Amino acid sequence: MLGYRISYAYFNDKDLINIYEYYMQENFMDDIIEVLNMYYESAYSFLALCSEIRLRKLMQVDDMYYEVAKIIKDLQKADEFEFKASDIYSEMKFLRDTYTKSTAGRLKIPKNTQELWAQHKYSIMARDYNLYKSIGIRVGKNKNPFYIDELLYLLSKELRTIPKEGGIRNALQHMWGYISKYSMIKKSEVNNLSLTSLYHEIRKHTLARKQEYLMQQTALSELEMWIQGYE
DSSP, rough: OSSSSGGGGSSSSHHHHHHHHTTTHHHHTTTTTHHHHHHHHHHHHHHHHHHHHHHHHSSHHHHHHHHHHHGGGGGGGGGGGOOHHHHHHHHHHHHHOOTTTTTOOSSOOOOHEEEEEHHHHHHHHHOOHHHHHHHHHHHOOOOOOTTTHHHHHHHHHHTSSOOHHHHHHHHHHHHHTTTTTOSSOOGGGGGGOOOOHHHHHHHHHHHHHHHHHTOOTHHHHHHHHHHTTTO
């Protein structure tokens, strides 16, 4: 399987570029589209990687990105690409042991379940609002320090669920609230925007104003890859 299971938002710029270059290495280039067209997990991982690279404007990835985005919703998840909880624990432990505060990626390495949940909440809202509410309640009640590993596994698997158009719009509308005071768009006009326009408005002001809460959201990059399939 290609790529990582945890969000690429945790990786720093250098590592994102290295991972992308691995995909693009010469001995793999001839087969990449065929591979990505066959396997959902590989296509998902590639798009998630490209979405984070595009958000940070690290390099040009548009041609491959749009081609894979067109087909991912038609792919079937394969059992052989189901990952184990131990896989994702190991990845987060590696980043926790490797990165310092100054070398970390866009998302801070979470110290507890509250921080981990706060980073993923709009991605989950876009997919299942009832699950979003349920996890929020569980995180508030569960004080077990080991619950963070269980939650990381649950969130990482849920991010591989294809969000519906209405779910994406709901999450984006909530995110827009954090940048609304900077936006020229009136609240009454938000519902009339396309998903792409609303997403770009949020991204533009989040990056320009360095809006900390939204900068710490997985949704700020990963929702873009699904929007492509609806517009």
